[in-house]
Amino acid sequence: xFLAAMLAATILPFSSEVVLAGLLTIGMMPxxxxxxASIGNILGAIINYLLGYRFGKSIALSVLRMSPKQxxxxxxxxxxxxxxxxxxxxxxxxxxxxxxxSGVLRINKVFFVCVVSIVxxxxxxxxxxxxx
Numbered sequence: 057x058f059l060a061a062m063l064a065a066t067i068l069p070f071s072s073e074v075v076l077a078g079l080l081t082i083g084m085m086p087x088x089x090x091x092x093a094s095i096g097n098i099l100g101a102i103i104n105y106l107l108g109y110r111f112g113k114s115i116a117l118s119v120l121r122m123s124p125k126q127x128x129x130x131x132x133x134x135x136x137x138x139x140x141x142x143x144x145x146x147x148x149x150x151x152x153x154x155x156x157x158s159g160v161l162r163i164n165k166v167f168f169v170c171v172v173s174i175v176x177x178x179x180x181x182x183x184x185x186x187x188x
Contacts, residue, residue: 057089058096065100067119067152072097077187086184094177101145101155101172108159120153130157139163142171146179
C-alpha cells in the first residue's frame, strides 16, 4: 500500500485506490492501510516538491508534457490563489502538478508538508470510510 500510494502521488501515472480497495477486500486493517497510504502519498508529494524545486520548469515541460503557455498559465493561477491552492493536492490530475509547482515557486516547506499531510490523510480516510 505504501509503494502504491507513493507512486500515485508522484508525477508517474499510477492509481492507489484499486490497491487500497483490494487490500480492504482481503481483510487488512483499515487503520494500518490509512497509515501506510497516507505516509506513502505524503512522501510522493514531497518527491514532487523536490523535483519542482530542483528541476522545475524542465520537468513540467518534458515529463508532464505541458506547453510553455500551459506552464505559465498554471504558474499564474497558482500565484493568484496562493499557497492555499495546495488544499486541492488530493484531486486526481491537478494534484501532482500542484505539488510540483509548489517546489518551483519555493512554497514554505513546513506549510507544504502540513497542508499536504492533512488533506491527503483526509482523502484516504474518506475513501476507506466509503469502501467499508
